[in-house]
Amino acid sequence: MRLAWILFLPLSLACASASGHSASQAPAPAAKPESTSVTRSQYPSTYRRHPNRPVVIRNATIMTATGQEIPNGSILLRDGRIVAVGASVEVPADAVIVDGTGKYVTPGVIDTHSHLGVYAAPGTDAESDGNEATNPVTAEVWAEHSFWPQDPQIPLAIAGGVTTIQALPGSANLIGGRSAILKLVPARTVQEMKFPGARYGLKMACGENPKRVYRSRGPSTRMGNMAGYRAAFIQAENYRQRWDKWNANHQGDPPQRDLRLESLAEVLRGNIYVQNHCYRADEMAQMLDLAREFGFQIRSFHHAVEAYKIADLLAQAGTAASIWADWWGFKEEAMDGIHENAALVQAAGGRPVIHSDDPGGTQRLNQEAAKAMYYGQRSGIPITRDQALRWFTANAAWVLGIDSLVGTLEPGKMADVVLWSADPFSVYAKALQVYNDGWLVFDRQDPAHRPRTDFELGQVPVPGVDR
C-alpha cells in the first residue's frame, strides 16, 4: 500500500484483501521427508553461512523467549551459533565486543506472513507476482519462483530486526501454492536465502477473496469454497495412493507426475504445513473439519481476526493463530477485530503469532506485539513479556517448523539475534544491530553494514538508513 489519502486499505493488498523450545546442540533439518512423488533434487537451498568473527554482546538485557529476561547479561555468538547466554560468558580472544549497556537483545524477528519479493516494491504490475489468479487451485506454483531478491523492501525488513520470513502466495485462490521459508540476508538468488531443511508451507485462503476473484466462474460462495478444497484433496488422496503403491515396489512405470497434486499429497503426508488465510471464527471451525476429513493439520490460521471467538477450538486443534495487533474494518470479514485477540488466544492455551502481511508492518512486529500485549494487560489478561516476545519469535518459528533451530536465545540455536536501542516493547526502540546466523547484516551506526539492493543504486540524494 502506498501512502493513501484514500484511507481504507485497498483491495490490491496482497492478502489482507486479496512451543517447543528445547535447546538442540546439533540442529537437524526440520523435515524428514517420507516417500514422496518424486525423488530427484528439487530447487535446493544454496544457503551458506557467512564467515564471521565471534561476537559478544555484554551488559545488555537479554530476552531469551524461553521465560528469562536477564538484566546485565551477555551472549556469545560463534560460527553461526549461540554458544552461551547468561550473566557472563566466555570471551574468545578474537571476539568482537559489543557494549549493550542500556540496550536489549532478543531473538531475530520471524514473520510468518510476508509477501516480500513476490509483491516487491516499487509495486508496479511488473513486480506483481504473488497471485496466480488463473485457477482457484494452484497448488503447483511455488512462491520462491516469483521471489525477487533485489526487492528494496528486504533491507527495510532487516533493519526492523527480521531474520526469517515465510514468503507466501496471495489469497486470491482457494489453494494459492507453496510458500518459501527464507533467511533474510542479502543475496543474488532466492536459493541463497532458502532456510536449509525448512518445510514448504501451502497457502490456502477462506472467505471473501477467492469467492470475489472467481465470482463469474466459481467458487462464488463460501460453500463453493469448501467444495473446491474438498475436490482438490480427494484428487490428492488418489494421487498419493498411486504413488505410495508404486514407491512400495517400483514395479512398472511410475504414475504421471502432477505438480498440483504433488503439493497436496505432501500435505497429506505431513511434509508440507498448511498456512490458512481465514478471518471468521465459524469459517476456521469449518476448515478444522476439512483438515480432519483428510487427515492433515492446519499449522496456522493467518489473519484470524476472530480467533478469540474460538480460542478454545484452536488450542484443542494445536493450530496457531497468526494475527495483526489491530487491523480491522477494511472488509466485512475483518469487522470484528479487537486489540485483545492475541491475549485471549494466549489465555486459552493457544499459540498466538503477530504477523505482518505488509512491508511496513514487518519492520515493526515488536511494536505490533507491544500493542497486543499492553491492551491485553489493560483488559486484565495476564500476558507476560516473554509470552509477547514469543509472538514474533518462538511461536512464529513453530508455525514454520523451524523452532528447534531459531526463535529463542539458547545455546546451539542459530545466531539470529537483534540488539535493540531500548526495550523492544517501547515505541522508541529501534534495531541497532541484526545478526543472521552470526552475520552482522545490519548496523544502524555503520554504513558498511547497511545492505542496499540493486534497485536503490543511483538515487541522489540517498534517502538514508531509515529507508
Added chain:
Amino acid sequence: MIAFMLAQTIAITGGTVYPVSGPKIEQATVVIRDGKIAAIGTNITIPADATRIDATGKWVTPGLIDGAGQMGLVEVGAVGATREGSQRADTIAASFNVAEGLNPASLVIPVTRIEGITTTLAAPTGHLVSGQAVLIDLDGATIEEMLAQSPVGLVATLSEGAKDEAGGSRASVAERLRAVFRDALEYERRKGDFTRAQIQPLSASAADLEALLPMLHGRLPLITIANRRSDIETALRLAREFKVRLVLAGAQEAWQVAPAIASAGVPVLVQPLDNIPSYDGLGVRYENAALLARAGVKVVLLETDTHNSRNLRQQAGNAVSYGLPWDQALRAVTLSPAEAFGVADRYGSLEVGKVANVVVWSGDPFEFSTGVEHVFIRGRAIPLRSRQTELMERYRTLPPTY
C-alpha cells in the same frame, strides 16, 4: 454515573498538563465548563459544582487531531455501499462537500475516540480535485453537531494517481489545474455572460468553478497530495502563480526540498511510518517529518488508515524515534493540524475559551504501555466503550453468552 455524564463543570486535578501552546505544567488543574476550557493552571479555584477527576500522576493533553482519513465516510472499506468519500462523475469535483455523507452513528467513531483521538479530517478522494474536506469532532448525534469546520480545504492531487484523469502525463495534470483555476476566475468576472451563454465553454461546471473561488481568493487552503519532489515543486509553482494557500499532503520526498517549502510557509501533512519506495516517491523515508521540522516547516503528522486513526499515537512516537523532538511531535498532532485547517482559535491546545477536547493518559501518549483514562469531547465525558470493547467482554470467557 448519570449525574457524572451530565455534569457541565469538570475539574481535572493534579495531572501533568501539556497545553501545547505553552510549556507543561506540573500538578495543574484544567476546568471545563459548558464544553469549553474555563481555566488552566496551578492556582485555580475549583468551582463548587465541578465533578472532580483526579489525574495525579497522569498526563493531560488536548485531544489528538488526525489530519487525514475518511472518518464517518466509510464503515467497511471493501463495501461500496458504506463509502461516501468520492464523487464518481467529475474530474473537478470542487463543489463536492463530504459533510452530508457523514454518518454520526459510524461504529468506527467510538473505536477511535476512546484512544484519545477527538477530532479528524474527513476528506474526499479521487480525481484531480476531489472536493471539500471537513473537520469533525468524534461526538455528536447529528452531522451539524459533529462538524468542527466545513469546509477546511479543497483537496487536489498532483501525484501519479491523478494522471489517468488528465491525459496521462504529469504535465497535463498541472495544465488542467491551471486551466480550471483560470476559468474559475474568468467565470467570476463574467458571471452574467456565463448565464447568458455568451462565453466560451469553461472547463468545469459552474458549481465547481464557484467552489474554487474561496480557495483562489486565499480564504480556503488547497490541500494538495504530491509525493515526488518534482510534483511538490509543481504544487509550489501553482500556488505562487495563483497566490493559493497551499497545504502539502503525502509529501514523501518533501525532505529534499524542505527549505523551499519552509520559505513558502506551506504546512506539510505527512505519515511518519512511510518508507516503501514507489515511482511516485523513490525517496520516501521515515525521517521526512524530522527533516522538514528542522528546516522550519510546519509539520502535521497523520495516520491515513481511517479504521486505525487511533494509531496516530504510534505514528507520532515513531516520528520521535526518527528525529522529531517529542514536544514538536505532540504539537504536530494537536495545534499544528488546527492551524493548518484554520481552526486554531478553537482547537489544538488547552487554553481558556477553547473547545474542551481533553484526554487524560496514564503516561506518555505515544507509548504502547500508556492507556487512555478519560476522554472529553466538547466537555462531554466519553464512555470508554465501543463495539470492540463489547466484543471483548462477550468472548473473554468461552463459550459466550449471547
